[in-house]
Amino acid sequence: MLSWIALISTYIVVENFGCAALQVWLLRRWQPWPQWMGVALFVWAFVMSALFLMEVFEPSAWKTFMREWLYLPMAVEMVWNILLLQAYFPAMILVVLIALRMGPARRSPPLSPEGMSRRKFLYLLSYGAVPATTIGMGVHGALTREDLRVREFRIPIANLPPELEGFSIAHVSDLHSGLFVGPARLKIISDATNDLKADLVAITGDIINREMNEFPAALAAIRRVESPCGTYLCEGNHDMMPGPEVLVKACEQNGLQMLFNSCTALPVRGRRLLLGGLSWARYYQMNFMPGMVGELFPARQEGDVRILFAHHPHLFDIAQEADLLLSGHTHGGQIMFGNIGLGRLRFKYWSGRYQRGNTTMIVSNGCGDWFPCRIGAPAEIGLLRLTKAQAASSNQDS
Numbered sequence: 483m484l485s486w487i488a489l490i491s492t493y494i495v496v497e498n499f500g501c502a503a504l505q506v507w508l509l510r511r512w513q514p515w516p517q518w519m520g521v522a523l524f525v526w527a528f529v530m531s532a533l534f535l536m537e538v539f540e541p542s543a544w545k546t547f548m549r550e551w552l553y554l555p556m557a558v559e560m561v562w563n564i565l566l567l568q569a570y571f572p573a574m575i576l577v578v579l580i581a582l583r584m585g586p587a588r589r590s591p592p593l594s595p596e597g598m599s600r601r602k603f604l605y606l607l608s609y610g611a612v613p614a615t616t617i618g619m620g621v622h623g624a625l626t627r628e629d630l631r632v633r634e635f636r637i638p639i640a641n642l643p644p645e646l647e648g649f650s651i652a653h654v655s656d657l658h659s660g661l662f663v664g665p666a667r668l669k670i671i672s673d674a675t676n677d678l679k680a681d682l683v684a685i686t687g688d689i690i691n692r693e694m695n696e697f698p699a700a701l702a703a704i705r706r707v708e709s710p711c712g713t714y715l716c717e718g719n720h721d722m723m724p725g726p727e728v729l730v731k732a733c734e735q736n737g738l739q740m741l742f743n744s745c746t747a748l749p750v751r752g753r754r755l756l757l758g759g760l761s762w763a764r765y766y767q768m769n770f771m772p773g774m775v776g777e778l779f780p781a782r783q784e785g786d787v788r789i790l791f792a793h794h795p796h797l798f799d800i801a802q803e804a805d806l807l808l809s810g811h812t813h814g815g816q817i818m819f820g821n822i823g824l825g826r827l828r829f830k831y832w833s834g835r836y837q838r839g840n841t842t843m844i845v846s847n848g849c850g851d852w853f854p855c856r857i858g859a860p861a862e863i864g865l866l867r868l869t870k871a872q873a874a875s876s877n878q879d880s
Contacts, residue, residue, distance in 0.1 A: 487538055494534050494563050497571045498527040504574040505609060511581060519609060526613060530567075533559035540661060542695055549664045553627070556661070557854040558620030562613075564853060565817070570612055623855030628667060630674055630849060631862045633834075638871025639805050640840045643785040645751035646868055651789075652680035652709065653864030655810030656848025658720065659700035660691025663850035668703035671849045671863070675707050678865050682711040682748075682755075686810045687718025687762070687793030691852050694724045694732065701736055711748060714739045716759035716791035718811065720852065730761075741791050745778050754783065758804070759791035768800050776803035787868065795831040798843045806866075807843040814847030814859030823858060833859065 502523040509515035536548070537556055548556060639646075652675050659668060675683060685704065690696040707713050715738055721729040733740040741759020748755040758778040767774070775797075779788050790797075790804035793811050801807045814833040815825020825832030836843045847862045 491535055491538050494567075495531045497567055498531045498534075498563070499524070501567065501571045501574050502527040504578050507578065508574075508581065509609070516606070519606065523609070530559055530562050534563045537661065540692070542693075545661060546664065549661060553662070553854070554620060554624040557623040558617055560853055561619045561623070561855050562616040566612055566616055619855050619857070622857065623851075626856065626860075627662070627851070627854065628670055629860060630670060631860050632674070632678065632865055633847075633862045634865045635835055635844055635867070636869050637806055637842050637844070637866050638837075639787055639842075639868050640871065641785075642787065642868055642870040643753050644870075645753050645785075646755075646787060647870060649750065649755075649868045650678070650680040650682070651808075651864075651866040651868075652678045652683045653686065653808055653844060653846050653866055654683060654707075654849055655686040655793075655808075655846035656688040656718070656813060656850055657685070657700055657703070658688055658691040658848075658850035658852050659703070660693070660696040660852070662852065662854045663691070665699045665702070667850070668699055669706070672703045672706040674863055678863065680709055680865060681750075683707050683709045683713040684789075684791060684808050685713065685715040686791050686808050686846065687716050688720040688810065688848070688850075688852075689715065689718070689733075690724075690729060691720055691850075692723045694728060697729065697732055701738070704738060711750060711755075712739060714741055714746075714757055714759070714791065716741050716793060717761050718793040719762045722762055743778070745780065747780070753785045753787070756780065756786055756788045757791065758788065760793075760797065762793055764792070765794040765797060768797055772800045775801050779803060795829065795836075795843060795845045798831055798836060798838070798841070801843070802839060802841055804841055806868075807841065808846070809843060810846045810848050812845060812847075813851070813853070813856070814845075814862075816853060816856060816859055818858035820858070825859065 505523050506520045509519060533555055537559060654671065654675055657663060657668065657671065689700045704713060715733060717730055730740055730742050741757060743761050743764065745756055745758035748757055756779050764774060775790060788804045790801055790807045792807060792809055795809040795811060798807055812825055812829050812832040815823045817824045831843065831845050833845050833847055844864055844866060846864050847859050849861050849863060
């Protein structure tokens with residue numbers, strides 16, 4: 483793990499200073515340039531690299547200070563290093579290669595305030611466009627970090643018994659307790675969940691962000707949640723970062739009901755809710771274990787409702803033995819403009835309701851963040867109500 487962190491950190495630092503060097507080279511080649519711009523470009527690279535190293539190595543003693551006092555700079559850094567730099571640096575390399583192929587550029591007379599043309603002004607101004615966009619997105623992330631909506635769904639269940647009509651589930655996902663989601667924000671999430679007064683609470687993974695020292699705050703928030711039928715969890719990819727089953731065992735030792743490749747029969751109003759949960763690793767095994775969902779549940783009795791907890795929504799493709807699949811992981815696509823954005827690029831299913839035959843899936847946008855900026859994919863808690871229905875055709879409700 484440490485070697486991967488060191489490798490990624492080195493790559494990001496090289497990207498930052500390489501990008502600054504390429505921009506200065508282009509400035510000096512194509513335009514007489516104000517030298518303060520070159521200094522500013524390298525200062526930006528230094529600050530973004532320093533903040534990234536601070537975020538990656540995340541000293542535990544500094545975590546609260548970083549969350550409370552450096553949230554905005556850290557949000558700007560994440561937007562730049564994780565998102566925009568990954569497109570901008572290759573673009574700079576491509577522009578430099580094209581410039582080299584074009585041969586030496588004709589140099590203009592030295593710049594003067596009186597003689598600067600509109601074209602020169604816009605050219606120089608363009609160097610600040612991407613950093614300005616980065617800062618704007620970081621500010622947006624900081625201002626909206628405590629926003630939390632409730633999204634309601636009616637879930638059609640074929641042959642649902644009358645006793646379970648209207649049964650409600652609060653769907654919580656992707657808490658990411660850690661650097662960007664501290665105790666105060668976790669309390670907002672648990673209070674909002676309690677306000678729904680749901681019969682059951684489902685938490686579909688990513689309880690922590692990266693380290694086990696983030697677990698106590700998440701544990702306190704989960705214990706504050708109240709519901710008549712209890713709170714059940716499954717494992718997410720971030721929950722595996724401390725090591726295989728480390729967080730799973732911590733949950734079990736602290737009395738949390740973790741569904742780890744297991745199923746529990748919950749008696750409700752004389753009927754059974756069969757709650758099954760898959761580990762994160764099952765996502766990588768779905769192609770050669772397509773029957774894993776059917777094997778997870780016991781034989782169906784009259785009136786049973788099968789609810790599957792699985793962090794990755796692509797498990798929907800093999801979930802035909804479940805009535806309802808609850809998922810997360812995608813953060814609603816994180817950066818979305820309608821149906822266009824990162825969600826559509828990375829996932830088959832990224833937000834809302836999907837239906838295939840008798841199986842409904844709900845993909846939550848999640849409540850917390852590892853990446854502190856959301857556009858068009860607001861943090862949310864789902865409120866689901868079961869209702870009797872016939873099988874529906876494949877569709878998505880956002």
